[in-house]
Amino acid sequence: MRKHYRFLFLFLLLICQTAVSMAQELGAIAGQVQTDTGEPMPGATIFIRGTFIGTSTDRDGKFSLRADFSEGPVTLSVSFVGYESRDVTLSQPDNTVKVQLKINPTQTNEVIASASRVEEGILQAPVTVEKITSQQVLRLPPPDVQVGLNQFKGIDVNSSSMIMNSLSTRGFNSAKSERLIQLTDYFDTQSPSLNVNTGNLTGLPELDIESIEIIHGPASALYGANAFNGVLLQNSKDAFVSEGVTLRVRGGERNFFDGQLRYAQKIGEKFAFKITGAYLTANDWLGQNYSATSTQVERRNNAQGSTLGYDAVNRYGEVPYTVPATYPFADLRGKTLFMPGFDEKTLVADDDKAKSLKIHPSVSYLLTNSIKLTVGANYNRGTASYQSSSRYRFKDFGTNQYHGEIKGARWFLRGQSIQDYGQNSYDLNFLGLFLQNSPISTGSGTTYAQQYFNTYLTTYGGARQAGQTDAQAQIAAQNAATKIQLDPNSATFRNLRSSIINDATPGRGARLNPSSLLNEGNAQYNFKLAESADLIVGAAYRKFRLGSNGNLFSDENGRIQNHEMGGYAQLTTKFLDERLKLALAGRLDAFKNFKAAFSPRASVVYSAGDKRQHNFRASYGRAFRSPTQLDQYIKLDLGQVLLLGNVDNGYQGYSLITGQAIDIAALKLERLSSYEIGYKGALSEKVAVDVNYYRNYYNDFIGAQRFIGNADGSRPATPANGRVVQVWTNANQEVRTQGAAVGLTYAFAPFLNIAANYSLNIQDRSDVQNAEFQTYFNTPKHKYNVGANGTVINHLGYAINYRWAQGHEYGLPFAVGQLSDYSSTDAYLGYNFAKLGATLQAGASNLFDANNIQVYGGPQIGRLVYVGLQLDVK
Numbered sequence: 001m002r003k004h005y006r007f008l009f010l011f012l013l014l015i016c017q018t019a020v021s022m023a024q025e026l027g028a029i030a031g032q033v034q035t036d037t038g039e040p041m042p043g044a045t046i047f048i049r050g051t052f053i054g055t056s057t058d059r060d061g062k063f064s065l066r067a068d069f070s071e072g073p074v075t076l077s078v079s080f081v082g083y084e085s086r087d088v089t090l091s092q093p094d095n096t097v098k099v100q101l102k103i104n105p106t107q108t109n110e111v112i113a114s115a116s117r118v119e120e121g122i123l124q125a126p127v128t129v130e131k132i133t134s135q136q137v138l139r140l141p142p143p144d145v146q147v148g149l150n151q152f153k154g155i156d157v158n159s160s161s162m163i164m165n166s167l168s169t170r171g172f173n174s175a176k177s178e179r180l181i182q183l184t185d186y187f188d189t190q191s192p193s194l195n196v197n198t199g200n201l202t203g204l205p206e207l208d209i210e211s212i213e214i215i216h217g218p219a220s221a222l223y224g225a226n227a228f229n230g231v232l233l234q235n236s237k238d239a240f241v242s243e244g245v246t247l248r249v250r251g252g253e254r255n256f257f258d259g260q261l262r263y264a265q266k267i268g269e270k271f272a273f274k275i276t277g278a279y280l281t282a283n284d285w286l287g288q289n290y291s292a293t294s295t296q297v298e299r300r301n302n303a304q305g306s307t308l309g310y311d312a313v314n315r316y317g318e319v320p321y322t323v324p325a326t327y328p329f330a331d332l333r334g335k336t337l338f339m340p341g342f343d344e345k346t347l348v349a350d351d352d353k354a355k356s357l358k359i360h361p362s363v364s365y366l367l368t369n370s371i372k373l374t375v376g377a378n379y380n381r382g383t384a385s386y387q388s389s390s391r392y393r394f395k396d397f398g399t400n401q402y403h404g405e406i407k408g409a410r411w412f413l414r415g416q417s418i419q420d421y422g423q424n425s426y427d428l429n430f431l432g433l434f435l436q437n438s439p440i441s442t443g444s445g446t447t448y449a450q451q452y453f454n455t456y457l458t459t460y461g462g463a464r465q466a467g468q469t470d471a472q473a474q475i476a477a478q479n480a481a482t483k484i485q486l487d488p489n490s491a492t493f494r495n496l497r498s499s500i501i502n503d504a505t506p507g508r509g510a511r512l513n514p515s516s517l518l519n520e521g522n523a524q525y526n527f528k529l530a531e532s533a534d535l536i537v538g539a540a541y542r543k544f545r546l547g548s549n550g551n552l553f554s555d556e557n558g559r560i561q562n563h564e565m566g567g568y569a570q571l572t573t574k575f576l577d578e579r580l581k582l583a584l585a586g587r588l589d590a591f592k593n594f595k596a597a598f599s600p601r602a603s604v605v606y607s608a609g610d611k612r613q614h615n616f617r618a619s620y621g622r623a624f625r626s627p628t629q630l631d632q633y634i635k636l637d638l639g640q641v642l643l644l645g646n647v648d649n650g651y652q653g654y655s656l657i658t659g660q661a662i663d664i665a666a667l668k669l670e671r672l673s674s675y676e677i678g679y680k681g682a683l684s685e686k687v688a689v690d691v692n693y694y695r696n697y698y699n700d701f702i703g704a705q706r707f708i709g710n711a712d713g714s715r716p717a718t719p720a721n722g723r724v725v726q727v728w729t730n731a732n733q734e735v736r737t738q739g740a741a742v743g744l745t746y747a748f749a750p751f752l753n754i755a756a757n758y759s760l761n762i763q764d765r766s767d768v769q770n771a772e773f774q775t776y777f778n779t780p781k782h783k784y785n786v787g788a789n790g791t792v793i794n795h796l797g798y799a800i801n802y803r804w805a806q807g808h809e810y811g812l813p814f815a816v817g818q819l820s821d822y823s824s825t826d827a828y829l830g831y832n833f834a835k836l837g838a839t840l841q842a843g844a845s846n847l848f849d850a851n852n853i854q855v856y857g858g859p860q861i862g863r864l865v866y867v868g869l870q871l872d873v874k
Contacts, residue, residue, distance in 0.1 A: 026066035026269065029090065031097025033061050033078055039794075041101065042834075044080040045241055049087065050409060051369040053269075054241040058874045059837055066269055068369060069093065081133045084109055105747030106688035107133070108613065108681070114213040114233045116570065116583065117222050117536060118526055123615045123680055126583055126603030128216035128692045128741070130155065134237070137209045139789065139799040141826040141843035143258060143280060143354075143864065144199045145206050146232075148826070148845075151785045151801045153690070153757035154216050154741040158778075160858045161385035162284050162354040164394070165199035169216040169230040170694060171737050171761045173778040175387045175812060175855050178628055179229040184378075185236050186522075187403050191420040192544055193514035193552065194388075195226075195628035201382040202399050203234050205278035205358055207246050207262040210235045216741075217694060218623030218674045221585040221601035224540060224566050225626035228672060239264040239272035239364055244874035250841065252866025255353075256282040275361040284354035284384060285859035286344045287314035287391065294816040300336045307474035309338030311640075313815045313857045316391070317341040317432025319449045320640070329461060331470040339452050339485065342432050344391070346488045349497065351395055355383040367406075375404040381421075387858055389636060389643055389813040390429045392512065397422035410528070415521040422514045426501045430510035433639050434500045435486060435493070448486045456481040506551045507637065514552060516559075516629070517545040532574040539567040546629055554635040554645060562629065563592050579612065581605045589624075593632060593647045594669050597624045614681040625670040627702055631728040632667065642711060643813070646727040653709030654719045661715060662707060664729050670702045691742040698735040703775050704813055705729050726813060735775055736764040751790040755801075758784045776812065780805040799828040815857035823850045824861070830870075841868040 033044040040061025047054035048067050055065045067074045069092060076097070079085040083101040090097070108123055110133070115125040122131055130152050140148025146165050150157040158175050159165045166177030182189055182197035189202040197203075212234050219227035243264050250258040257280065264274035290312045292304040300320065302310040311318045318341035323332045345352065362376030381398035385391065403416035436449045446454075459480040463473035486493055503509025524538035546553050546560040553560060566589035574581050586600040603619035633645040644651075651664040678692035708722040709715065716722030743757040763777040787801030804823040809816070824846040832839045842865075846852050849863040 027069045027093030028064065028095060029067055029074075029076070029093060029097060030064035030095040031062070031099065033057050033063065033080070034098065034100045035083075036100050036102045038100075041080055041083075044078060044083075044101070047077045047241070048369070049075040049077045052238075052240065052366055052372045052407075053369055054238065056241050056243070056874075059834060059872075064095075067093075081110075081135050082107055103750075105686060105750075105753060106682050106745055107131075108688050112213050114215055114231060116572065117524065117538070118534065118572075123613070124581060124605050124607060125680075126581070126605055126617055126619050127219075127621075127676060128154065128678055128690070130214045130216070132212040132214075134210050137206050137212065138870075139797070139828045139830070140206075141799075141828050141864075142845040143256065143282065145209070145212075146200050146203070147861075149212070149214070150824075151787060151803055151826070152214070153743040153785070154692075154739075154759045155214060156779060156783075156805075157854065158858075159285075159854050159861050160387040161286070162282055162861075163199050163201055163280065163356050163382060164384035164386050166197065167214075167230075167232055168779075169214065170696065170739060171763060171777055171779040172229065172775070173810075174776065175858065179226065179625060180232060181223060181227050181230075182232045182234075184234045185403075185405075186233065186414060187401070187416050188418070188518070188520065188542075189399070189401070190418075190518070191397075191399060191514065192418060192516035192518035193420050193422075193546065193548065193629065195630060196386075196388075197232075198382065198384070198386070198394070198397070201356055201358075201384070201397075202378070202380045202401070204236055205260050205262070205276050205360070207248060207260045207278075208236050208274070208276040208360065210237045210242075216692070217676060217696075218599075218601075218621045218672055220589075220599035220623035221587050221621060222538075222568055222570065224568075224587060224589055225564060225591075225597075225624060225669075228623050228625040228670070237262075237264070237274075239274040239362070240266055240366075243272075244872065246870070246872050248841075248868060248870040250843075250866045250868030253864050254283040256280075256864060256866055258866075258868070270366045271364070273361070273363045275359070277360070278356065278358045280354070280356040282354050282864070284348075284352055285861055286348060286352065286385065287857055287859050288344070289313040289815075289817075289857055290315060290343075291817065294811075302336065302338065307471070307478045308335055309340060309478065311338055312341065313817070314344050314391070315341035315432070316344070316347060316428045317436045319433065319436045319452075321449075321453045323457070327457065329464050329470075331464075332457075332460060337453060337456060339436055339449060340482055342435065342488060344385075344428065347428050347431050347497070348385075348393055349494075351383065351393055353383060355381075357381045357398075371406065371408045373404075373406050377402050385859075387812060387814055387855060388630075389634075390427050390638060391814055391857065392425060392427055394422055395424040395426070397425050397514075410526040411524060413521075413523045415519075417517065417519045419517045420514050422512055423504075424501075425512040425514070426510040427512060428510075429638055431497065431500055434508065434510060435496055438486075438496050438500075452481045452485055455484055504549055504551050509551075512552060513547075513549045515547045517547075519543050519545075530573075532578055534572045535569065536572075537567070537569045539565075541565045544629055546633060550635070552636060553629075553633045555633070560633055561592075562632070564626065565590050579607045581607075591626060591669075594626065594667075597669050597671075599623050609681070611682075614679070616677075616679050618677045619675075621674050621676075623672045623674065625672070625702065627667045627670075627728060631702065641706065641724045641726050641813075643726050644711065646729060649713060650729075651707070651709050651713045651725065651727055652715035653707040653722060653725065654715070656706055656708065656724070659719055664705060664707065664727060667702065667728060668700050668730050670730065671699045673697045673699075686747045688745045689743070691740070693740040694738065696737045698737070700730040701733075701735045701775060702728055702730060731775075737777070738762050738764070749790070751792045753789050755788070756784070756786045758782075776810075778808070778810045780808050782806040795832050795834065797828075797830045797832065799826075801826050810856035812855075812857070817856040819853060819856055820851055822852045822854065824852045825850070837872045837874075839870040839872075841870060842866070843868075 042059040076088040110122045176196040215231040260278040318338045359379045364374040378401040401418040456477045460477035504511040520542035522540035527535040544562040550556040568587035570585035572583040601621040608614040636643040650666045676694040680690040709725040739761040746754045783805040789799035844865040852861040
């Protein structure tokens with residue numbers, strides 16, 4: 001063992017000596033970056049063009065780095081958010097460089113890389129893209145950065161608890177964000193078991209976010225399956241450029257605490273490392289909807305407040321019982337009784353804290369000035385509520401992610417392995433159900449449910465014999481039965497709750513055991529065909545290994561293996577003095593369970609104006625969505641309904657509405673054809689506009705369908721012999737949507753920037769034929785934001801935003817219902833002590849505690865006010 005340590009020490013010493021010797025051969029460059037009025041600019045970035053060598057300015061706007069002048073002049077690329085970038089060419093080392101940047105308040109000079117997978121100006125992007133800078137990120141008040149993205153045009157956020165959120169664009173919102181992929185530095189961050197991105201739980205801590213880019217609409221031509229309605233890309237800060245220590249601590253209402261630390265350091269000219277950590281805790285938002293569940297979900301339910309009992313949205317364990325035809329009193333025969341269930345707060349008990357812990361270390365090494373190697377590991381854990389087929393309490397749920405990248409100026413190789421964990425998580429429906437079906441005492445064959453219904457029926461019969469009416473007897477029976485239900489405050493309840501939560505046995509325990517893996521790799525090369533023509537080619541492979549020990553998937557006989565692979569290409573060329581940009585892209589993907597799919601995209605962008613400030617775009621794209629791993633392989637018995645995967649031979653059964661025999665085919669890929677036109681530009685130096693209109697045509701639309709059937713897929717002899725089964729299947733009709741979005745920015749002055757946007761989303765249901773097929777559009781038709789931000793007296797920064805969305809129907813397999821109009825006012829205030837490198841902060845999300853329920857069956861997202869302090873030491 002000592003020999004190994006000696007070898008490692010000698011190896012590191014050799015590398016450090018090599019780095020130092022190489023540094024001695026480089027020329028020194030130093031200087032200052034200022035505004036055009038001569039004020040120093042801390043945080044500006046300086047790169048040597050064509051390399052990965054860079055740095056940033058300190059609080060006095062000063063910088064220093066070393067460059068290789070052996071092959072000729074060196075060009076510095078200097079930039080800062082909200083200012084026009086500048087290039088400075090040096091023929092020899094210089095320690096007196098002075099660069100002044102001119103303000104660009106509309107931020108129309110931002111560079112993105114997500115839309116075309118190569119760098120381009122945001123004005124010239126071929127599709128609708130939103131970019132949020134690091135400064136904007138740190139001014140977003142909600143505890144989860146993704147919730148704050150709700151204030152940007154066309155972006156919908158669905159919150160099922162404080163830190164469990166999902167993003168969507170252009171309709172078909174969901175608490176599980178299955179039509180939009182989420183990437184961090186181009187690495188997929190999804191949970192392999194659930195195919196969900198749990199808000200920012202598996203994303204970056206805010207202190208390490210350099211920018212966020214969101215593509216609206218289909219992007220399968222470059223990103224493959226499930227880049228269907230968009231892509232969210234988080235870009236982290238470069239350890240070579242953003243050095244130093246940053247610490248932020250915030251605290252406030254609901255016992256809210258958020259602490260984050262980022263430390264990055266260069267070692268010589270070749271090595272750099274960083275480690276970022278974040279910890280958040282608060283009293284979580286819990287569901288409190290006690291309305292009766294929709295008949296679209298459970299057709300045997302009673303009305304809210306019924307003395308027969310009823311199934312409420314956010315109560316669990318409401319066991320149903322159908323009174324037999326042999327019961328002596330005809331008024332009760334055939335009716336369904338429900339036990340009173342337990343509310344979410346009772347079942348969650350001491351797990352009611354929202355928690356998030358993230359630790360992200362990484363190391364980078366410059367193999368050459370233009371080739372960089374980076375390896376890292378992301379540890380993410382959190383506790384929150386999640387909603388899909390049921391309502392779940394994720395406890396200590398998260399992922400372990402290991403990733404590596406080698407990147408050149410025109411190419412990259414990337415690979416990662418990600419595994420999810422959640423062995424302390426549990427299903428609230430199962431927990432309530434198994435509590436009610438537990439024996440009332442050791443060795444007893446009678447359960448709490450049986451005792452409840454026996455008491456109800458006995459009391460009802462006695463009351464009727466005593467001359468009471470049906471209604472009177474129901475009240476008496478319910479009162480008597482409720483009194484003998486399991487007491488939530490008793491030690492018996494606590495012990496049963498603990499044993500059921502910790503039991504993962506299917507049919508007996510509520511514990512979830514997601515432990516699946518996703519291994520993937522991808523590569524890309526950019527060929528320069530001519531001065532104004534580029535061709536990129538790339539390939540990707542991913543493999544899922546699903547595991548749940550049989551309590552989520554049909555994996556009783558071991559892990560389920562599933563894979564996807566694909567290749568893509570994009571040709572871009574420019575004409576008319578590079579004012580006209582044409583691009584044609586296409587991708588071919590193959591799957592284990594589905595036929596291969598080809599997704600093309602064609603786009604054109606024309607830049608008009610003397611500064612090319614007016615940009616008109618049009619695009620056509622075809623995308624596809626692969627059913628999630630749950631859609632393909634789920635096996636989950638919810639009691640009222642059995643959820644099954646659908647990739648084998650389909651199902652036979654009976655319609656819940658007509659009772660007629662029906663056949664349900666096995667799943668296919670969902671397909672989308674999308675047309676978009678748009679304009680993005682600067683109407684003046686102070687006014688910027690971004691507007692788009694789209695039309696989408698979905699075929700083989702994936703949705704949920706319930707029917708009477710058997711678990712093996714066969715048709716029961718009669719509907720009475722089967723049970724309610726739900727599978728995911730494809731619609732045999734076209735689903736059409738359309739919409740538009742417009743955003744306006746007016747930079748009146750440094751102390752006042754006004755932003756407003758409006759989004760319209762419409763689903764065309766005129767030709768919907770199958771009333772049993774649920775598309776779950778789940779999107780407000782009208783939505784708008786109005787906000788302002790600025791800096792007063794160079795030290796006081798603020799941001800305020802008001803958001804409103806129209807109420808609409810919202811459905812998931814868990815529950816379907818109507819949302820009311822909802823709104824939120826978010827505010828941020830920060831005072832910067834420049835000489836100390838400190839910023840005193842205060843913020844509030846949903847300041848006026850307005851209705852803000854974004855998911856039916858989810859919680860009211862109430863007010864959260866906090867204060868904090870951020871320290872920056874370079």
